[in-house]
Amino acid sequence: EAQVTQNPRYLITVTGKKLTVTCSQNMNHEYMSWYRQDPGLGLRQIYYSMNVEVTDKGDVPEGYKVSRKEKRNFPLILESPSPNQTSLYFCASSPEGGRWEKLFFGSGTQLSVL
């Protein structure tokens, strides 16, 4: 089944404790991206990647890191999480063309930073 898989689904952590949210897609998509969703703010892009080894900042990249060493994986890293990073996170992918194509989203990761 074609899908974008995010893990974990829920995560509670404490300030400053490094964490990684994994994202994997099995559709051989070139483009992948991360979004955060907050009440009243909608979806905001954190980072995106047009292809392997190519990543770029989105609208709200501060406090986050990503890597794209393989086409299928695009992990989101929070080196030192803070409470303002409590949010619902979505990974997405699309075929070559990136933003021109429809996005396939993962199921989301609800992160709480205490």
Added chain:
Amino acid sequence: AQKVTQAQTEISVVEKEDVTLDCVYETRDTTYYLFWYKQPPSGELVFLIRRNSFDEQNEISGRYSWNFQKSTSSFNFTITASQVVDSAVYFCALSSLYSGGGADGLTFGKGTHLIIQP
């Protein structure tokens, strides 16, 4: 910078009523794409439609229809004979070459929470 405005934060209607979700966009580009996504209470985001800037034909898919008007920079979404299962947050999105800043040109609106009451 480009912008997507969904002025209706929340809409509540009774089942079987028709409802229209508004989406107004701003872009300097002449080539762009518009999208609608649905986020049901379960939380996943589901693609509904994509429309390019050169295709102003309205689209109908079952009870769903979309009205694209370049003259008013709007891409509105209508649900006819709404059902409880239509309850969700709906996002409109714009993708164009010009976005400003460091982003890749895809901008989402803040979403409209649609509540269909039985």
